[in-house]
Amino acid sequence: MTVALVALRGVSFAYEEGPVVLDGLDFEVREGRALALLGRNGSGKTTLMRLLSGGLRPRGGRLEAEGQPVSYDRKGLTRLRTTVQLVVQDPDDQLFAASVAQDVSFGPLNLGLSDPEVRARVGEALDALDIGALADRPTHLLSYGQRKRTAIAGAVAMRPRVLILDEPTAGLDPDGQERLLATLDRLRESGTTVVMATHDVDLALRWADDAALLTPAGVHTGPAATTLARTELLREAGLRLPWGVAAARLLDSQGLLADSGTGPRTAEELAAVAATITRAADR
Structure with a gap:
């Protein structure tokens, strides 16, 4: 079996003066497998995603990228973020620059890339998200769906091998959802492994190759069609059939x-x- 692109090994985490959120968790993201992460509110989905992207540091266990432990110094985290990118649920928590192109260029600029390379990456990301015409648009004049796409474009511009999305279809109308899913399919075809956190079991069944269900007993991962047919496991995860x-x-x-x-x-x-x-x- 190939080495996981990114993995949590025996990871435990608790927030300051809070209860344990994850305890001894093992979790892997395999290349080329569209993965849906599901669980009830408070199950630890957001914490897990932030641990995978290096935004949080485990209290116990370790984070690995391509089989190697991740160091949490500047060099180690920079290397991790060329492999893994997280896009949070609310795009307004991620957008801050004056225009779309400026916002998407932020990550590549921080990598110290040349101006021509930054421009190439920005153009590539905007085209991938079908928002090239919005390059000069002020971010505060974007619709909600356009802001979602801009936030994802900022992550795509880093050319990650793993793209983690927190509830990417939340707040979108049906047409916006379909367009976003088509975009994700194109990203997958170009070699990006996509992880999507969602409450929507129907979307997960339709879209994902694998499903990971977070329950109080831990995480259960397997092929989406069979995992999402396990009635008792779904009940433990606070989900319906x-x-x-x-x-x-x-x-x-x-x-x-x-x-x-x-x-x-x-x-x-x-x-x-x-x-x-x-x-x-x-x-």
Whole structure:
């Protein structure tokens, strides 16, 4: 098995004068696998993501990048942030420059890159997020969806191998969600491994290769289709059964699912199954 791009090994963490949030946690991000991180509020999702990106330092255990322990000095954290980038849920917590291009250029400039290289990275990131036309737009005049894309572009400009997104579809209308998911698919195709924290089990089932469920007993990671079908585990994580899993079970119980291991993950796939059943009944 290949070495994880980034991993937490036996990590424990507690905030000052607070309870333990994570205790002896093992967690890995594998290259090329779209990973959905799910759990109830207060389960430690945000803490886990900040530990992975170096924003928090574990009280016990260690953070590894490509099999090597991460040091928390300036050199070590700079190296980590060329591998891992975190985009927080609220873009207003991440945007601060006067214009879109200036904001996206902040990270590459801090790497000490030349001006031509910075400009190339900014243009590449803006194009990847489909906001090239907004390069000179003041950030305070952006819509919420545009601010989300700008925050993600700032991370993409660092050319990370792992992009971690905290609730990236929250606050977006359906069209905005679809456009963002299409963008994430393009980033994955270009070689970026994406981790998404979400409460939306239906989105996780549709989008992710793997799902990680945070429960009081620890984290459970596996293929999304099977992990999100574990009713007791979902209950422990404070989550409901995805509708796609429920629909697949109903169809399978009636002998209407051609492949019992594969059920509909989107409304379009369910409609296709229904159309196939209707055609068969009409023959």
